[in-house]
Amino acid sequence: MIPGDPVSIALGPRATPEIQAAYAAKMHLDKPLIYQFLIFMGNVLQGDLGADVFSDRSVTTTMAEQLPFTVTLAVSAIGWAALVGIPLGCLSALKPNTWLDRFTGVLSVGTIAIPSFLVSIWAILLFSVTLRWMPVIGAGESGNILDQVHHLILPAFAVGLGWVGYLARMVRASMLEVMGENYIRSARAFGLRSRTIIFRYALKVAILPTITLIGIGFGSLLSGAVFAEIIFSRPGIGKLIYDMVLSRNFPVIQGAVLVTVGLYVFVTLIADLVVSWLDPRVRDSL
Amino acid sequence: MSEIASNKALESAKKDQDIKGHMSESREKLSLFLNNRLGMFGLMLVVLFFVSAIFAPYFATHDPFLMDIPQRMSGPTLEHWAGTDQLGRDTYSRVIYGGRVALKVAAIGVSISLFVGLLLGMLAGYGPRWLDNFLLLIFDSIRSFPTIVLALAAVALLGPSLELVLAVVIVTSIPGYARLARTSTLALKNTEFILAERSLGAHPAIIMWRHIMPNVIGPLLILAAMDVPVVVTIEAGLSFLGLGVLPPTASWGTILNEGYLVIRDTPWPIIAGGIPLVLTTLGFTFLGEALRDVFDPRLRKGK
Numbered sequence: 001m002i003p004g005d006p007v008s009i010a011l012g013p014r015a016t017p018e019i020q021a022a023y024a025a026k027m028h029l030d031k032p033l034i035y036q037f038l039i040f041m042g043n044v045l046q047g048d049l050g051a052d053v054f055s056d057r058s059v060t061t062t063m064a065e066q067l068p069f070t071v072t073l074a075v076s077a078i079g080w081a082a083l084v085g086i087p088l089g090c091l092s093a094l095k096p097n098t099w100l101d102r103f104t105g106v107l108s109v110g111t112i113a114i115p116s117f118l119v120s121i122w123a124i125l126l127f128s129v130t131l132r133w134m135p136v137i138g139a140g141e142s143g144n145i146l147d148q149v150h151h152l153i154l155p156a157f158a159v160g161l162g163w164v165g166y167l168a169r170m171v172r173a174s175m176l177e178v179m180g181e182n183y184i185r186s187a188r189a190f191g192l193r194s195r196t197i198i199f200r201y202a203l204k205v206a207i208l209p210t211i212t213l214i215g216i217g218f219g220s221l222l223s224g225a226v227f228a229e230i231i232f233s234r235p236g237i238g239k240l241i242y243d244m245v246l247s248r249n250f251p252v253i254q255g256a257v258l259v260t261v262g263l264y265v266f267v268t269l270i271a272d273l274v275v276s277w278l279d280p281r282v283r284d285s286l
Numbered sequence: 287m288s289e290i291a292s293n294k295a296l297e298s299a300k301k302d303q304d305i306k307g308h309m310s311e312s313r314e315k316l317s318l319f320l321n322n323r324l325g326m327f328g329l330m331l332v333v334l335f336f337v338s339a340i341f342a343p344y345f346a347t348h349d350p351f352l353m354d355i356p357q358r359m360s361g362p363t364l365e366h367w368a369g370t371d372q373l374g375r376d377t378y379s380r381v382i383y384g385g386r387v388a389l390k391v392a393a394i395g396v397s398i399s400l401f402v403g404l405l406l407g408m409l410a411g412y413g414p415r416w417l418d419n420f421l422l423l424i425f426d427s428i429r430s431f432p433t434i435v436l437a438l439a440a441v442a443l444l445g446p447s448l449e450l451v452l453a454v455v456i457v458t459s460i461p462g463y464a465r466l467a468r469t470s471t472l473a474l475k476n477t478e479f480i481l482a483e484r485s486l487g488a489h490p491a492i493i494m495w496r497h498i499m500p501n502v503i504g505p506l507l508i509l510a511a512m513d514v515p516v517v518v519t520i521e522a523g524l525s526f527l528g529l530g531v532l533p534p535t536a537s538w539g540t541i542l543n544e545g546y547l548v549i550r551d552t553p554w555p556i557i558a559g560g561i562p563l564v565l566t567t568l569g570f571t572f573l574g575e576a577l578r579d580v581f582d583p584r585l586r587k588g589k
Contacts, residue, residue, distance in 0.1 A: 113567040115519045117526060118560045121546060125553050223434040230527060231546075241435065242527065245442040257439050261430050268430075 040254070049255035054247075059255035062240070067259065069236035073225050076156040078214060081163035086210065088164070089171030090203060093179065104172065108165030116224035120158040120231040127154060137233035155228040159221065170213055175206040208279050215271020219264050318580045325576020331569025335562075339385035348376035350383040350536045359552040369554035371544055377558045380536040385562060387448070387537035391521040392514045395455035400510050402456070403463025408494050408502065410464065411471025418468075425461035433458045433520060441529045451530045455517050462513070463506055470502045504581055512574035515567035522563055538563055 007020050007029060015023075024030045028039055043050065049059035092101035114122075127134045134154045142148075178184065179202055187197045214221075226238030233239065237256050244252040319325055338345050347367065354374035361369045367378040410421040428436075437454045444450055474480055483493050518538075524530030525539025526546070533540050538559050545555025 109568070109571065113515075113564050113571060114560075115523065115563060115567070117523050118542075118563060121542060121549075121556055122560060125549060125556055129549055129553070219430070219432040222432040226432070226434045226438075227523060227527075238434075241438050245438050245529070248442060250442070253439060253442050257431075257435055260432060260435050264430050264432065 044258065049258070050251035052252055053249050059252050062252065063237075063255055063259050066235060066237050066240050066256075067263075069234060070222075070225055070229065070238060071263075073152065073155055073159060073228065073234070073236060074218075074221050076152060077158075077160035077225070078163060078221060079160075080156060081160035081167055082214075085164040085167030086171050086207070089168035090175055090198075090206075092168070093172045093175035093206075094198065096176070101172075104168050108169045111161050111165035112169075114162070116159055116162055117227040117231060119161050120155070120228050123154050123158050124231070151232075151234070155225075155232045155234060158231075159224040159228050162224070163217075163221070166213075166217070167210060170210050171206060174209050175202060178202045178206045204278070208275055211271055211275050211278075215268045215275075218267040218271075222260060222264060315580050319576060322576040322579065324572045325579075328569045328572025328574075328576060331565050332573050335385065335566050335569060336389065338382055339389040342382050342386055346376075346379035346382045348379040350375060350380045351534060352376070359548060361552070361554055369552060369558070371541070371555045372548045372551075377541065377555050380541055381538065381558050381562055383536040384538045384541055384559070387525075387531055387535065388518045388521060388562075388566065391448070391452060391455060392517050395452050395459065395517045396510050396513055399456045399459040399513075400463055400506060403460045404467050404499070404503065404506055406460065407464035407467025408471050408498055411468040412475060412490065412494055412498065421464070421468075425464055428457060428461050431458070434523065437520070437524055437529065441524075446524075446529045446532060448531050451521050451524055454524075455520055458520075459513055459517065463509060466505055466509060467502050470505065471498055474498055474501055508574055508578050508581065511570055511577060514570045518566055519563065 007024050007027075008015070011020060011023055021030075028036050031039075040050070047060055049063065051058055052062065088104050088107070092098075092104040095101060123134075124136055128136045135151055184197060184202055187201055188194075192201075222238075225236065226241070228234065229236040229238040230242045237260055241253055241256045241260075244256070347365075352375060354370065356374070357366070357370055358372055358374040359370060360366060360374075363369070366376050369377050371377055371380070406421055410418045433454070436458060437451075440450055440454055480493060480497060483497055521530055521537065522539035522542065525532075525537045526542045527539075528543055530539055531537040533544065541555055541559035545552075545559055549556060
């Protein structure tokens with residue numbers, strides 16, 4: 001464990017054994033692991049994630065700065081994917097075996113088959129290097145909204161692309177199922193307009209599995225965001241963890257991983273709550 | 287005497303019929319599979335993945351490590367089918383050899399996580415309640431880490447290596463298999479033939495291995511086929527970030543990593559390094575879906 005020893009990383013090769021021992025005592029590194037863990041958890045509960053080894057900056061502050069970038073990227077990626085994927089899946093379920101349905105089928109498989117980091121690389125190659133339409137790195141000037149949006153387009157495209165196909169497939173399958181239900185037939189028999197049936201009755205139910213899926217898939221969404229942040233040199237949790245791994249800044253890594261996992265659990269919980277709010281069957285079974 | 291003989295004849299005829307019935311069922315499945323065009327296309331890609339990796343020296347046109355600086359970063363030519371990289375190495379040959387790393391990670395990673403997941407899943411489903419809860423807690427904790435974040439944390443502690451990539455792959459895929467095995471085991475647990483086994487006093491290990499396992503493993507094998515591209519992508523992604531397989535080893539990730547650094551000079555390494563990833567994903571996805579359609583009649587009817 002010599003190359004990764006937290007004390008020698010923090011103090012450098014020229015620290016005397018006395019300084020090293022004092023530092024280890026200050027960081028509780030001389031105590032048993034379980035004791036270190038309990039101290040860490042106690043601090044976390046008080047909102048203290050520790051301090052950067054090199055700059056002594058509070059990790060909590062760094063997290064508060066970086067988190068909005070990652071959340072913006074994740075939300076805009078899933079947002080555009082939902083705006084395109086859900087209508088596509090819906091339309092192809094209403095008109096099965098047409099050219100649109102086949103197009104959606106090919107598109108879904110195609111977009112799912114390209115890993116998001118490959119989409120990022122190929123998108124940079126096409127739009128930034130060859131066509132020169134898009135900037136490659138950074139998140140744009142702070143305060144300049146247009147510039148920030150311009151910098152957001154490619155990463156959001158790359159992270160969201162796989163989700164377009166995924167959502168389209170999911171919505172198509174559940175929409176097909178719902179359209180065959182008895183209550184839809186009853187609604188038809190009552191002479192309701194098909195637009196009313198689709199939007200007020202069918203889609204409302206067919207969308208539920210999709211919400212759960214987004215909740216569960218948020219982890220892979222975050223993974224995609226991590227790659228995009230690193231490839232596009234965009235600030236955010238992913239880029240932060242990557243940089244800190246390279247410099248072995250353990251407290252920051254610890255804090256960032258904890259925040260990421262917390263975010264994932266939080267989103268899954270929200271998705272479950274939304275589903276149970278929308279679906280009385282789930283609500284009653286709780 | 288003749289009565290017994292005719293009885294025997296009847297019995298053997300019945301047996302024949304049974305065997306025939308069984309045969310025709312498996313033949314039906316085979317023809318279903320053969321008629322699934324996407325499935326056959328997937329199978330072709332999967333075979334290509336295996337064959338090109340195993341027989342890499344026969345497919346490659348150059349030594350993947352041989353540098354040819356005067357010819358660096360050339361486009362596709364008759365000599366270099368996919369161009370050369372920043373050191374003049376033949377990109378096509380490097381891609382072929384990169385398949386070996388992908389195959390190694392996929393084969394070892396998927397088989398170990400399939401085996402361990404199967405075992406833990408059956409234990410969780412068949413074992414006592416507290417063990418079930420405990421294992422579920424562990425599976426859920428693992429699942430709450432985005433794979434790449436877990437991998438980054440592991441690399442921070444242990445440094446990048448192929449073994450670490452494998453470990454990350456195995457740890458993150460076990461819960462998927464285990465949950466699937468657990469659900470089917472729970473459904474089987476109270477069926478009559480298992481109850482009969484238990485009342486006859488069979489050892490739980492025997493029941494699990496001889497009677498539950500064969501009924502549980504099918505869906506897991508299909509999941510394994512679908513899991514291969516996930517595993518290959520994790521390896522390529524980590525190696526692309528410089529946290530997995532390290533250069534000069536040729537892997538699809540390291541080819542992309544080195545190509546990305548010279549993206550303004552030549553697009554070919556990035557294009558050539560990415561295509562096998564897409565083809566592998568397509569192949570295993572189509573194959574997995576075709577297998578699922580064939581072996582899960584409920585889904586077939588739903589279509």
